[in-house]
Amino acid sequence: MKLVPQLSLARLKSGLFWRTFLLLGTLTTVSMISWIGMISVIQREPQAQQISAQIISVVTITHAALTHSAPELRRELLFDLVSNEGIRIFSLEEDDRVDPPPDNYLMPDIEALVKAKLGRDTRFSARVNGVAGFWVSFKIDDDAYWLMLDRERLRGLTGFQWLGWASLVSLLSLIGAAIISSLINLPLSRLTVAARAIAQGKQPAPLPEKGPIEIIEANRSFNQMVDDLKQVESDRAVILAGISHDLRTPLARMQLEVEMANLSDEARDGIQSDIGQMDDIIGQFLDYAKPTEASSFTDVDLGGLLADMARETMRLPDVKITTAIAEDAHVMGNPTDLRRVLNNLIENARRYGKTPGGDFTEIDISCQLKGSGAARRVIIDVQDHGTGVPSEKIEQMLKPFTRLDTARGQANGAGLGLAIVERVLLRHGAELQVRNRAGGGLAFQISLPAA
Known part of the structure; x- marks a missing residue:
């Protein structure tokens, strides 16, 4: 049971910041999709009319130029159209390999508008005889021709371009949502940190x-x-x-x-x-x-302090102590307060941890170093072999003026011993865990940051 209030980073990340960020991100994405759909619907008809008018104009002018030019000048005219306008004219043959028109969401509207002006027999193709372009057929008298325009002249925004712009805008919107969420949650984060410091x-x-x-x-x-x-x-x-x-x-x-x-x-x-x-x-x-003021903290040899207290307690005739204490277990703290904490735990075990049916108390004391670097901690265990306490009353033990007489024998004092332990450990940035020992008795575990 962890008795020190903790606010983990994972819990913080799963809280209000990410909820706000996801809500803003979802709103932005939905708005972007709606905007793209609306623009596509609104822009479709004007864009189709504009492209159709351009095709009709080019075909009409080319038809008129070829019709009214002298036959000996048509070759030169075709060369000028290719050089200056990017327009090519080819004869339409029956054996031409003709591919379907370009796969564009505007193409059905363009076809309808162009055929309404140039005739129902106007044909469109994306590739003729393996040559890619925008192909439109027209007739001069009984002769049929292909007019090929560069696709770039008629191309609007493609699906990939729409996706690219939408992705860029969405990314910028999500970054903005993250910044807004951070600004919204900054005061709450400060309040959370301050509340944790109070705890x-x-x-x-x-x-x-x-x-x-x-x-x-x-x-x-x-x-x-x-x-x-x-x-x-x-x-x-x-x-x-x-x-x-x-x-x-x-x-x-x-x-x-x-x-x-x-x-x-x-x-x-x-x-x-x-x-x-x-x-x-x-x-x-x-x-x-x-x-307990942090200004009074010094380097404390907790292992040595614990060993001294264990030796003093072992002099009592009704106590049997087993120790496993690591060397160089140093922490930053108030030596007087830490001695009081250890003394209270050992005295609590001595008073109430008598072996059932026996006249002596058996206490196990250990001090270990775990972790490395900044995460290195000193772990102290104080365990007795008594009857323990009911699990539902373990938290109650640490409350001030609480005495579990029925669980721990006839208690003396004001019921402040374990409350003092928790109070001092909180101010030392330590964690206290209390549980019933597997073989009977009560186990206290203290975890302090190593110096």
Whole structure:
């Protein structure tokens, strides 16, 4: 169970940015397709009329020129047409190999318009006798001729050209959609990062109060909330510290009076035990209220610290500890707070992890280094061999002032030990996992960035 709030990059990418980008991209694509269809429909008739008029004009002028020119000048006229106008005239023979007209969506309209002017027997072809061009037939008296025009003179935008332009416009539109989505989601991303910092116990920088009125109001409210939380945290620390300090004075006086009172040894031991328990509870309040500042972090030999604490605990007669601690397990942190965390976990295992039916506690402690480079982490495991806790109550264990008496035996204290652990680890950028051990008992795992 991962108890540290995390916002993975994959989850971020599957969120509002990509949703906005896909919606804008879909809208742009649909609009582009609709625009191309509309332009094609609107442009089809004028373009067909323009090309038809050009064909009719060329054929009519060529027909008139050949008809009214002297026979001895026709060869020179044909040469001029080829040289200057790109027009060629060939005799139409019965054995000509004639291919179908060009495969163009405008061709049916062009054929209808040209035949209406030049006659129903006008023929069209894309290739005659293997020569490519735009071929149109016409007659002079009883002789039939082919007039060949260069395709470039009649070619509009082809399908590939339409696709190319549409692809370019779509690409630019998608880039624009990505930029717009980023601008829309930038304030939300800042808010997400700031909220994650709050969840990790850090103090985020104030969000900029500029932009649309909705963003201004949201950022202003968040900044006010951060200030209020900071004030609440400060007030709580002051109140808890004040109460704890004020309580310790009468406790010290009570301890002195018990020492001087005429009591039996049994009564004196009972009262001193109660006073000691109250003093421990006050200490927990102070530890919970104490903030952990990142400015106090130093290089901590966590392996060495853990080994020292394990040796101290092994001196107790009812504890059996097994250790597997790696060397050079260094982290950046507050050594006092990290010692308190490890002490709380080991003490929790010692108190509530007694072997079922036995009078001693068996604790397994390990410290390992995993990963490499910037991703290198120190992994600490503290496991006991007790009865564990119900799975549905594991998260509840880490809440302040919670004592699972029925699951972990008769608990003493204010129920702040594990809450202090989680609070300190959050401020160290660490992750805490709690689970029931496969062979019985409870297992705590801490993962901290290696120094």
